[in-house]
Amino acid sequence: MVQYPSKLGGRRQTGRASIQSESNFANRGMSFEKMLNETNSYYLTKGRAVIHKKPTPVQIVRVDYPQRSRAKIVEAYFRQASTTDYSGVYKGYYLDFEAKETRQKTGMPLKNFHAHQIDHMRQVLEQDGICFALLHFSTLQETFLLPAEALIQSFQENWKSLPIEFIREKGYSLSLGAFPSVPYLEIIEEHLIGGNSK
Amino acid sequence: MVQYPSKLGGRRQTGRASIQSESNFANRGMSFEKMLNETNSYYLTKGRAVIHKKPTPVQIVRVDYPQRSRAKIVEAYFRQASTTDYSGVYKGYYLDFEAKETRQKTGMPLKNFHAHQIDHMRQVLEQDGICFALLHFSTLQETFLLPAEALIQSFQENWKSLPIEFIREKGYSLSLGAFPSVPYLEIIEEHLIGGNSK
Numbered sequence: 068m069v070q071y072p073s074k075l076g077g078r079r080q081t082g083r084a085s086i087q088s089e090s091n092f093a094n095r096g097m098s099f100e101k102m103l104n105e106t107n108s109y110y111l112t113k114g115r116a117v118i119h120k121k122p123t124p125v126q127i128v129r130v131d132y133p134q135r136s137r138a139k140i141v142e143a144y145f146r147q148a149s150t151t152d153y154s155g156v157y158k159g160y161y162l163d164f165e166a167k168e169t170r171q172k173t174g175m176p177l178k179n180f181h182a183h184q185i186d187h188m189r190q191v192l193e194q195d196g197i198c199f200a201l202l203h204f205s206t207l208q209e210t211f212l213l214p215a216e217a218l219i220q221s222f223q224e225n226w227k228s229l230p231i232e233f234i235r236e237k238g239y240s241l242s243l244g245a246f247p248s249v250p251y252l253e254i255i256e257e258h259l260i261g262g263n264s265k
Numbered sequence: 266m267v268q269y270p271s272k273l274g275g276r277r278q279t280g281r282a283s284i285q286s287e288s289n290f291a292n293r294g295m296s297f298e299k300m301l302n303e304t305n306s307y308y309l310t311k312g313r314a315v316i317h318k319k320p321t322p323v324q325i326v327r328v329d330y331p332q333r334s335r336a337k338i339v340e341a342y343f344r345q346a347s348t349t350d351y352s353g354v355y356k357g358y359y360l361d362f363e364a365k366e367t368r369q370k371t372g373m374p375l376k377n378f379h380a381h382q383i384d385h386m387r388q389v390l391e392q393d394g395i396c397f398a399l400l401h402f403s404t405l406q407e408t409f410l411l412p413a414e415a416l417i418q419s420f421q422e423n424w425k426s427l428p429i430e431f432i433r434e435k436g437y438s439l440s441l442g443a444f445p446s447v448p449y450l451e452i453i454e455e456h457l458i459g460g461n462s463k
Contacts, residue, residue: 117388119348124320125338140323140341150317154352156361159393161354190315195357 099168099203099210102248103153109247116252118155118162124148150187151198157252160260161196163188164251168203174228175202177221185222188215197259201241201251202234212254213238214264237265297366297401297408300446301351307445314450316353316360322346348385349396355450358458359394361386362449366401372426373400375419383420386413395457399439399449400432410452411436412462435463 103120110116129142151165165188167179180200191198198215213229217237221229239254258264301318308314327340349363363386365377378398389396396413411427415435419427437452456462 111388114388114391117385117392117394122320122322122344123325125323125325125341127321127323138343140343141339143323143338143341145336145338146320156359156389156392156394159359161357161359163354187315190309190312191354193312194315194354196315196354 097248099166099201099205099249102243103166103201106247106249106251107153107155110252116155116157116162118153118157120153121148121150147181147183149183151184157197157255158260160255161191161194162255163191163196163198164201166201166203168205170204170206171228172204172206172231174230175204175234176228177226180218180222182222185219189219192216192219197255199259201249202229202238204231207231210241210243210249211235211238212241212251214259239265295446297364297399297403297447300441301364301399304445304447304449305351305353308450314353314355314360316351316355318351319346319348345379345381347381349382355395355453356458358453359389359392360453361389361394361396362399364399364401366403368402368404369426370402370404370429372428373402373432374426375424378416378420380420383417387417390414390417395453397457399447400427400436402429405429408439408441408447409433409436410439410449412457437463 100120107116107118107120110118124146125140125143126146127140127143129140131139131141133139151163153166154161154163156162165180165184167175169175169179188198192215200213200215200218201210202213203210209231211234213234214237217233218229221233239258241249241251241254244250298318305314305316305318308316322344323338323341324344325338325341327338329337329339331337349361351364352359352361354360363378363382365373367373367377386396390413398411398413398416399408400411401408407429409432411432412435415431416427419431437456439447439449439452442448
């Protein structure tokens with residue numbers, strides 16, 4: 068159980084929570100998460116891939132059952148995710164990824180990732196799954212697909228942040244569009260399946 | 266948004282909810298869900314597959330942020346799942362399944378599955394994912410892996426229940442064990458990948 072940042076935008080967050088909420092939302096315009104949800108729903112509608120965001124893990128402690136109305140959860144807590152947020156299937160391939168957004172210009176703070184998620188990525192790679200992170204720099208207006216191997220390396224070496232130069236070198240730049248907003252399947256098709264990897 | 270059965274065992278459930286809770290838990294011994302969780306954790310530890318149960322989808326309405334303590338969710342509701350409960354990767358293959366348990370002896374009530382889940386299964390098959398249901402009959406002490414195609418067929422034809430004879434014919438019988446409790450990977454290896462399908 069952890070102190071988990073709110074996605075509902077509470078005011079009383081401190082320290083770590085505020086860092087995470089900074090990276091979860093764009094300052095203006097559509098959040099990266101929303102763009103990704105749109106993208107996944109576009110891919111689903113077009114029959115191109117089946118990718119879903121996992122529900123936020125919640126530990127439910129108390130539920131009320133008012134007569135004639137639906138069950139109401141009255142006490143629950145956020146739990147730390149043990150996997151990445153997104154997974155699904157594309158042409159028989161298993162895809163698994165995490166998406167993060169920051170306003171910083173020099174790198175992506177690694178506080179945004181938890182050790183459990185990195186372990187999970189390692190396990191997915193061992194099973195020949197396709198695993199990566201989508202990193203959005205809202206101020207720079209740059210977005211990258213970074214293969215999990217590079218992220219795992221940075222974690223092993225205890226970096227505090229993924230420098231933008233490292234991401235540019237090891238990752239693939241994504242041009243955000245309209246339909247879909249975040250066309251990550253093209254990168255996967257060309258570089259992660261197609262064999263043109265860095 | 267739906268009236269969702271509680272997994273915490275509330276007393277005031279009515280109608281549909283009580284049917285579902287009947288099928289979610291074994292009367293005695295370990296629930297099928299628990300056996301599956303153990304199985305998945307065994308597979309994970311042994312490096313055989315990475316399969317996780319998705320968190321219960323919850324619509325969070327109100328969160329309190331008490332000073333110096335973790336965020337507390339004080340109003341939330343169960344939402345209907347739009348996908349199946351389990352998914353993951355095995356030797357590069359995408360696996361996706363739902364697990365259901367019943368005390369009935371003649372069949373598995375189809376009320377246990379939602380239209381959204383069946384749509385999801387159809388989409389997964391179109392992407393060449395491996396999709397199925399694990400069905401446990403606690404009174405009969407019989408367990409089956411039923412490929413999604415058979416489940417989709419029964420839904421299209423508006424059946425109320427999957428007759429046990431139909432499951433025996435279209436599905437694969439599983440012998441429950443100890444390590445792992447529900448050895449479903451063997452069925453997948455032999456019949457769903459190996460080409461010995463019914």
